[in-house]
Amino acid sequence: MMNALTLLTLLLPTVLGWDYTVELTVDRSTKYQVVDGWGCSEAFQRATDVLGRYGLSPQNQSYVLDLLFDVEKGAGFTILRNGIGSSNSSKGNLMNSIEPYAPAGPNATPNYTWDHYSSGQFPLSQDARARGLPYIYADAWSAPGFMKTNDDENNGGYLCGVEGTHCSTGDWKQAYANYLIQFWKYWNDAGVPITHLGFLNEPSFAPDYASMQSNGTQAADFIRVLGKTIQKENIDVEIVCCDDYGWEQQEALMAGLAAPDENGNSGESYLSVISGHGYASPPDFQLSTSLRVWETEWADLTGDYTPYEFWNHSGPGEGLTWASRIQVARL
Ligand SMILES: *[C@@H]1O[C@H](CO)[C@@H](O)[C@H](O)[C@H]1NC(C)=O
Ligand SMILES: *[C@@H]1O[C@H](CO)[C@@H](O)[C@H](O)[C@H]1NC(C)=O
Ligand SMILES: *[C@@H]1O[C@H](CO)[C@@H](O)[C@H](O)[C@H]1NC(C)=O
Numbered sequence: 001m002m003n004a005l006t007l008l009t010l011l012l013p014t015v016l017g018w019d020y021t022v023e024l025t026v027d028r029s030t031k032y033q034v035v036d037g038w039g040c041s042e043a044f045q046r047a048t049d050v051l052g053r054y055g056l057s058p059q060n061q062s063y064v065l066d067l068l069f070d071v072e073k074g075a076g077f078t079i080l081r082n083g084i085g086s087s088n089s090s091k092g093n094l095m096n097s098i099e100p101y102a103p104a105g106p107n108a109t110p111n112y113t114w115d116h117y118s119s120g121q122f123p124l125s126q127d128a129r130a131r132g133l134p135y136i137y138a139d140a141w142s143a144p145g146f147m148k149t150n151d152d153e154n155n156g157g158y159l160c161g162v163e164g165t166h167c168s169t170g171d172w173k174q175a176y177a178n179y180l181i182q183f184w185k186y187w188n189d190a191g192v193p194i195t196h197l198g199f200l201n202e203p204s205f206a207p208d209y210a211s212m213q214s215n216g217t218q219a220a221d222f223i224r225v226l227g228k229t230i231q232k233e234n235i236d237v238e239i240v241c242c243d244d245y246g247w248e249q250q251e252a253l254m255a256g257l258a259a260p261d262e263n264g265n266s267g268e269s270y271l272s273v274i275s276g277h278g279y280a281s282p283p284d285f286q287l288s289t290s291l292r293v294w295e296t297e298w299a300d301l302t303g304d305y306t307p308y309e310f311w312n313h314s315g316p317g318e319g320l321t322w323a324s325r326i327q328v329a330r331l
């Protein structure tokens with residue numbers, strides 16, 4: 001059965017004014033790539049929108065969750081990308097941090113706090129898991145401001161302690177690793193395991209919202225600390241890097257990730273997944289890695305949604321465009 005040839009017949013009626021039948025032959029015994037799944041994100045308070053911030057009724061909340069995560073009634077998404085908040089409040093679209101107050105220094109006891117809410121993403125993740133969601137990718141757009149060269153969660157800046165940084169407050173690499181693991185523990189202990197963990201978002205970009213810069217060497221500096229801490233604590237989570245804002249930008253990080261340190265350990269050796277976005281340059285080639293590759297964010301920013309048709313003429317959301325990218329970039 002697995003090796004049987006499957007014949008699919010597609011009928012494209014009257015597209016060009018005449019009936020046109022295409023026969024495709026698919027040999028299911030030949031496998032080209034592994035696809036981990038399909039996903040979405042409800043970061044930056046989109047989860048609270050779904051959970052009724054603007055008055056969506058309980059029935060319609062459930063309907064939206066079904067459309068996203070139920071395999072029978074909806075898309076059956078398998079990956080949910082959540083934001084690990086770095087803000088000191090959850091006003092507007094901010095995602096609040098588990099460490100809103102700076103400790104005395106990187107080695108002082110941190111003042112962690114958790115609200116079992118994570119800007120709506122925790123209850124939404126519970127609802128998604130109840131519908132079968134297997135993978136939760138928790139990703140930080142930035143470390144808390146006090147861990148960074150610019151003392152600000154916004155406007156880029158670097159994690160204090162990576163190559164090329166000199167912070168009067170010291171080296172925050174271990175503190176940031178501990179902080180991410182604490183976030184994982186809060187969720188895990190509350191019954192929602194985070195399967196994938198990231199610590200950067202678009203590190204070649206420094207916008208005026210939560211953001212943190214990094215090149216490949218600097219990312220690897222931190223990954224070694226995070227990877228060793230995860231191993232020491234025997235935590236079951238895969239590390240993902242680096243969600244850069246275009247494929248070319250992510251490729252530019254790969255050499256630094258692959259470079260061995262004096263003990264022969266590359267940053268990449270601690271990673272399970274390489275991730276990138278499509279905004280600045282689309283996923284139209286294979287990244288230089290043997291790891292699995294995820295396209296973790298991209299939105300159609302064309303802007304005019306009516307009567308704009310997202311699938312029209314190789315547009316950003318068009319299915320065949322995506323099928324081609326998935327194959328070419330091995331997503
Ligand atoms: C759900 O949303 C639809 C579309 O906006 C609306 O027509 C319907 O009244 C809503 N149902 C409930 C129970 O709120
Ligand atoms: C909270 O963060 C914002 C933005 O980083 C900052 O301007 C503000 O001073 C902070 N508030 C407190 C109480 O730390
Ligand atoms: C610790 O955090 C809590 C709120 O999360 C805050 O009320 C308290 O003032 C903080 N303590 C210190 C010493 O910063």
Ligand SMILES: *[C@@H]1O[C@H](CO)[C@@H](O)[C@H](O)[C@H]1NC(C)=O
Pocket residue numbers: 163164165215216217218255256
């Ligand atoms: C990353 O930046 C640091 C600090 O400027 C520099 O020493 C290092 O060579 C850079 N790495 C790459 C791969 O460009």
Ligand SMILES: *[C@@H]1O[C@H](CO)[C@@H](O)[C@H](O)[C@H]1NC(C)=O
Pocket residue numbers: 307308309312313
């Ligand atoms: C479809 O694409 C064509 C060519 O790109 C464009 O001229 C047209 O306005 C698009 N139509 C819609 C409904 O988006």
